[in-house]
Amino acid sequence: MILITGGAGQLATEFQRFFKKNSIDFLAPNRLELDITDFDKVRDYILKNDVGLVINCAAYNLVDKAEEEKDSAYMINAYAVENLAKICRERKIEFVTYSTDFVFDGNKGNEYIEEDEINPISVYGRSKALGERLALEENRKTFIFRVSWVFGEEGKNFIEQVKTWANTRESIKIATDQISSPTSTKDIVEITWKILNLRDRDYGIYHLSGSEETSRYEQGKYILERLGYKGNILEGRCLDFTSYDIRPKYSKLSSRKIENILRIKIPNWRSRVDEYLKVGKTYLVTGGAGFIGANFVKYMLEKHNDIKLVVLDKLTYAGNLGTIREELKDSRVSFVKGDICNRELVENIFMQHDIDYVVNFAAESHVDRSIENPQIFLETNILGTQNLMEVAKTFWT
Ligand SMILES: NC(=O)c1ccc[n+]([C@@H]2O[C@H](COP(=O)([O-])OP(=O)(O)OC[C@H]3O[C@@H](n4cnc5c(N)ncnc54)[C@H](OP(=O)(O)O)[C@@H]3O)[C@@H](O)[C@H]2O)c1
Structure with missing residues (x-):
């Protein structure tokens, strides 16, 4: 049995769609049904259901709020991840979890590869970085996929935010000073599954992000054009939207390692955004x-x-x-x-x-x-x- 934690989240929802389509048995409890910070309950749940693989999609993702809710961010993104990895080690099973491009400081000026030194500049980034380290220390059979700017159907994501703005604002300001790559949950799920099904599995960290970098502004403009938005699109800065200067300016992840292993090319984020917006349906x-x-x-x-x-x-x-x-x-x-x-x-x-x-x-x-x-x-x-x-x-x- 496969356990997907954080069952109501956007990545977890995509996994459920994929497993249903492929007739693969899974359990996907939401936060109320299985809180990953309840260590004993998590252990009982995994034992009782004879879980053979854990895919951790639960996370504390509120980047700004984490600055004030440090304990929650660390508990969910680091210590609960450590606990999951530990239970998986005891059961001799593989553990999959997700991290972020925000483990980097954004000063490299070039795509980040898996070997680059991390240096998170936010509580969120630090909590995810600690989660990575603890999981790898606890369980040798851990896969960590670092992903960026995730979007999936039914999710709370940037595309949904832009759609709301398009319906309610005559002019929209978007930040030009944050660059990375939007990544579709479809690609994350399919690629995770391919890696998990390789005969010779190499555990550790993988970067997995949509092809081609973009700024939030360029991404937002693209979405607005696809939506036929007629208002003004203005250039802004991250600090126009938050008082915390905690987002890396450039955090595009290089997916070359994964692409070479699987001999694939991850689709360009624009085609995935088109799919998401149901353009050309x-x-x-x-x-x-x-x-x-x-x-x-x-x-x-x-x-x-x-x-x-x-x-x-x-x-x-x-x-x-x-x-x-x-x-x-x-x-x-x-x-x-x-x-x-x-x-x-x-x-x-x-x-x-x-x-x-x-x-x-x-x-x-x-x-x-x-x-x-x-x-x-x-x-x-x-x-x-x-x-x-x-x-x-x-x-x-
Ligand atoms: N979204 C992004 O742009 C982005 C970027 C980089 C990396 N990532 C990483 O990618 C992974 C998947 O993200 P996502 O976009 O699918 O996130 P998401 O949609 O926010 O889903 C996370 C889910 O985890 C649940 N959760 C939070 N605390 C929990 C707990 N203690 N126990 C059980 N469930 C809990 C949340 O429930 P509630 O809503 O009830 O709190 C939510 O349903 C995460 O590891 C995330 O950090 C995401």
């Missing part, structure tokens, strides 16, 4: 030739330049291709004639078009006909909908 619109469906198709094409639509319609009595004649000439639209109950057809559409969303307008809707032929209503309205959901579940989890 593909919608399957069923019943798209019907009255509401056709209007939805027109609306989406008018409002969103960067989408693709796959219109699936059986074209019986309610659907009429004439209603979307003009839209079908648009290169963003593909049309498929067929039934939502047809599993093979729906699966092929998902496979060919890499569907991100399904908007289901396909329905038997003429009440009079339900008296004459109730069977077809059950098939389309119930089984057809279930079919769409089943296929989506297979492709998305």
Whole structure:
């Protein structure tokens, strides 16, 4: 059994998605269910559940607040990590935990490699650095992945902050004097898993960050442009947002070691941000030739330049291709004639078009006909909908 601690966090959530998709058993208690600072409870939990691998995603991440809540930061980021590593050693199992680019002072002026000397300039950075050292001392079978500017779905992260600003502010100031690289939880999870599955495992520290460095300003500007923000984007400094001067100015991590071992290239952060923002997403619109469906198709094409639509319609009595004649000439639209109950057809559409969303307008809707032929209503309205959901579940989890 795999234990993922800090189960409600953004990295932990990504791990759960990945394990579910790959049918791998795991437990992912949140902070209330398993507080990693409750040393005895953690030990009991690991023993009781016969845990064979611990992936520690729990952390104290509030960089500014840590300056005032030093004890909490050290307890969670250092001593609880030490305890986890120790229990793993006693059970002779591997321990995975995550650290940060903030263990460096930011003065190198060049990408940081694993051998570079650390010199954290914040309580947060020092607590994570101590966690690294204690974990490595406690358990030889420890993997530490240093990551930077993490973002994952459902997370509290910089992209979400920028999205909130975009919705509420006419001008937005972002710091130009902090440089590193945004890193997607998807890449962290996939790469962690690849490293864990190598035959010859080399324990210790790995740097894992998105390709290409950027400033917060450049990253924010990129996100705002993708969101179609029309306000002013202003250059600021870190100290415009906080009174603590505790963030390294330059902390890009070099992922060369991991890339060489796995013979991969970590994706550029921009492509991952696009994915996160769901730019260029593909919608399957069923019943798209019907009255509401056709209007939805027109609306989406008018409002969103960067989408693709796959219109699936059986074209019986309610659907009429004439209603979307003009839209079908648009290169963003593909049309498929067929039934939502047809599993093979729906699966092929998902496979060919890499569907991100399904908007289901396909329905038997003429009440009079339900008296004459109730069977077809059950098939389309119930089984057809279930079919769409089943296929989506297979492709998305
Ligand atoms: N986020 C970043 O930009 C970033 C940058 C560099 C490194 N990292 C590192 O990457 C790893 C994953 O970060 P993340 O972005 O997934 O963080 P996250 O979303 O903040 O998740 C951390 C989780 O840990 C939980 N937690 C805190 N104290 C706990 C405790 N005592 N016991 C159990 N759970 C506890 C938190 O719960 P509550 O919310 O209830 O407190 C939260 O759900 C962490 O090691 C982090 O330090 C993150």
